[in-house]
Amino acid sequence: MEQIVRMLEKPQRYFTAHASWYGVVQTYTVSEITPFFWEDECVMFYVRSGSGFLRVNQTLYPLSQGCFCSMHQFHVFRFEASSEEPLCMEVLIYPYPEMAYFVTSFAEDDLAFGESTVVLPACQVDRELVEQLLSLYREEAQCADEDSRLIRLCISDQLRLLYGTAVSVAPLFPMPLCGQIFLYIGQHSLKALTPASVAESFHISTLQLNQELRRVCLEGFNAVLRHAQVCNACACLLRSNVTGTMMAKFAGFKVKVHYIGTF
Known part of the structure; x- marks a missing residue:
């Protein structure tokens, strides 16, 4: 499902706005500065081509071909595509509040981090494996049976595992x-x-x-x-x-x- 992100008046849901967008790999082309989005679910992005920036909670992260990103319900974000080449991305919703939400992930006395990252640079991404998993997910999305749904859940878990394993050594950016x-x-x-x-x-x-x-x-x-x-x-x-x-x-x-x- 190819879509062009257009300017909207105020922050809102975008990638999770319609039930039919769950369980499929969404494809987006961003050629401008988008509005801010605040999603109800965890979403993962893989940059197929192009370059630009991802602004998350007012922290700016560079994007380029091969970058892999993951965001949860407490990330408010927008894309800022470069003027040379639009950002082409594949987006996957990870619809699990108990997995995407992170309230139990921190110690009781832990204050918010002064540095963070949501973007894996291309050099830290196993691009061949990510693309294979996304391709398999698209194939399974053509089926409506329960077995296919479970396979897609497993693929989502594998993508999250890949991200979680690599993000611990990804570069950190100051958080305002x-x-x-x-x-x-x-x-x-x-x-x-x-x-x-x-x-x-x-x-x-x-x-x-x-x-x-x-x-x-x-x-x-x-x-x-x-x-x-x-x-x-x-x-x-x-x-x-x-x-x-x-x-x-x-x-x-x-x-x-x-x-x-x-x-």
Whole structure:
């Protein structure tokens, strides 16, 4: 499915906007600076050709042919294609909140990282293997049976494993304060966070806290926290059959009625 990314008015879902885009390899051509996207699922990108940049939580990463990227629900991003050659990418949705969401990946006392990366440079990517796996995924996507779906899940897991193995030695890039705060809320959303408590963690005022968050996603503290809570609830829904009260507590909602209203 070939699509051209066009300018939109404000950040929104793009790659996960339609149910029919799940379970297939999406192909995109980006020839400009896109708007910011904020997806509901983890997404993986493989750059087939072209060059440019990927801006994630206001950190800029160079892109070139062969780069492999992975982003989760707390990455707000946009593409900035070079003027010489459009970015041609293959995109795969990894629809697992319990895998894509990272709230349990960090120690209790861990603050957001000052450096990070979401991009594997081409020199660290086994391009032949990645392309073989994507080709196999496309073939299996032509089938609608349960066996094919399970094979695609295995391929997705293999791609995630390849990325996870290599990313630990990938170059790191400085993360601005706004990105650190944004990730911190996602990492600690199961706690009783308030604007004051988060601002204190970063030694800033609540006014500056909301200003920094709007630099990332044009939203303030309440909207960002609610996004994290919804991600938590989605993970819980997939894991087990629990009561609404238990799910609301797990997701971080203080009052059950707030959880019900959100869904």
